[in-house]
Amino acid sequence: MPFRSGFVCILGRPNAGKSTLLNALVGEKLAIISRKPQTTRNRIQGVVHLPKRKGRDGAQIVLIDTPGVHKPDSSLGRKMMVEVREALEGCDLVLVIMDAARKFETRDQYALDLLKQSRTPAFLILNKVDLIRDKEKLLPLIEEYRKLHDFREVIPISALKRDGLEALLKKVVAALPAGPAYFGEDQVTDQPARFMTAEIIREQILQGTEEEIPYATTVMIDSFEEGAKLTRIAATIYCERAGQKGILVGKRGQMLKKIGSAARWQIERMVGTKVYLELYVKVQPGWRDSRGFVEELDWRRQLEQLTGRPAEHTKQFENSKFAAHNNHSK
């Protein structure tokens, strides 16, 4: 059998476990996770390398994690939904992730509507089955979903416990066309360290704060200087109101210190050097509703500004289908 490859979009409502699945399949933490819905704001690419082994053909799966499908009520939300649509365009297979521990709701229909518009073959992935003691209970749910869409496969998994992932990978590979390896063995994502750093900081905010703050916050990297032994990073956390800034900074700066040191530890593991991290907090009233500000947050756009070249022309996209994929979606 020939080598197989393709682009596989992970689609579903907020909190279904899309990013947990991406990380579990790639085997590295590429996307941040939280208990709060609408954690992921950009599409995130992760490459699963499956070299040829005895009894198995070689394959490469390019997964694209996406923001949770929802009805947007801000510029940020609308941009998130654009990211979902761009990820869907030109992909070979869609993995629709549903939370098996919840009943089907009208809100779940949005993801199915997008799927129907894309006309791409799809698998239904019922996630979080570790929460269901009586697996028989899955059967009526599967029936219900089957009536709503013609899924090629229905696969129950637990992304968190890594249950059912081998079976899932096998079926994904079988559904992909013959094709080349688009990415080198050592490449797992297109996301530069600079932007993963912003996400790591945002994850600490999501985990450490409550109510409006996680949603009203964003992180921008002001400078990122890599040295052989030390990486110097300055980043600004934007929030919408003075009261939020007060909480983010905390008494005598305690909160900001906590966010900084937890993030620094993870950034050091990623870049492989010591990290000097400077954090600032700024109030940017109503940034979520500012189209201009939201556009500036887009790391692909920031990369273009930093390099003076369109993102798809950076080294890692050369000769790849992803470049075509990106051009296509503009």
Ligand SMILES: Nc1nc2c(ncn2[C@@H]2O[C@H](COP(=O)(O)OP(=O)(O)OP(=O)(O)O)[C@@H](O)[C@H]2O)c(=O)[nH]1
């Ligand atoms: N019990 C259980 N929890 C899970 C499983 N997969 C994910 N979770 C939890 O569900 C929550 C949401 O997970 P994420 O991976 O961030 O979900 P997401 O779909 O990427 O969410 P958004 O980015 O907000 O759209 C986290 O608390 C995860 O730990 C699973 O298989 N079992």
Ligand SMILES: [Mg+2]
């Ligand atoms: Mg996510």
